[in-house]
Amino acid sequence: MILAVAGIRLGVHISISAGFARVPDEAKELGCNTFQVFTRNPRGWRSTPLKEDEVIEFREKVRQYDEIPVAHASYLPNLASPKDDIWRLSLTSVIDELKRCGELGIPYFVLHMGSHLGAGFEVGFKRLVEGCDQALKKADNNVILLLENMAGQKNSMGSRFEDIGRVLRAIEYQDRIGMCLDSCHAFQAGFDYRSRRGLKKMLQELDRHVGIARVKVLHLNDAENAVGSGLDRHYHIGLGYIGEEGFRNLLHVEEFRGLPWILETPVDKTRGWKENLEAVRRFAE
Secondary structure, X not given: OOOOXXXXXXXXXOOOOOOHHHHXXXXXXXXXXXXXXXXXXXXXXXXXXXXXXXXXXXXXXXXXXXXXXXXXXXXXOOOOOOOXXXXXXXXXXXXXXXXXXXXXXXXXXXXXXXXXXXXXXXXXXXXHHHHHHHHHXXXXXXXXXXXXXXXXXXXXXXXXXXXXXXXXXXXXXXXXXXXXXXXXXHHHOOOOOOOHHHHHHHHHHHHHHOOHHHEEEEEEOEEOOOOOOOOOOEEOOOOOXXXXXXXXXXXXXXXXXXXXXXXXXXXXXXXXXXXXXXXXXXXXX
């Protein structure tokens, strides 16, 4: 068992391949008090109904272990799409996943803001806001939808805090909307927080356009590429371009200390979950 650092919620993305009831156990075995899951097959549009006994066991273990579960949307939905068929499929998928989160007792659902596919930000903006509003209306529960900042890939929505804030303010259901801040995406989008000055600049812009209080979850990933590259490539904590100093700065932001911190780092011959979790705990001390 790895000792926790007081005041932080730290976890990883855990596979549901062994069933939902096993996920809280895996998190506990890693010394985590939060975790992230997909609520369904992340590579398909269809889902199978949740099993009642698994749901009951999952919820009971989460309560017993005092864990905060987070769900991430599957890979396919794109609520910013100008293509009607893809938009409708995306909306149906997001509604389904929000409802599944409600059944499982998962309070946060993280969604990528999608791509306007070259149609322009304004088109993507209108489609995304409409999609979020419809999804939150039809999934009538207390699950909070968190829009994730992006790395600046071509045609992507949400690499600028200004754009994220505009989308958040336009959504009708203000008590059920927030943001997930991804460390790698912010760095790749041009926010260099490896210095205290750079961190202060990023936080000021985040607070001005979004509001730091809207950030409910952090994704902790180092970056495989240099700052401002616009590439979404995660790397091991402290071994990439963000490095130790960048994470020491980010992990000591007072407003972020009580939030769920979720690792989405690679699992390969360089490192696994255990080593990356240890790195975060060391930098957070």
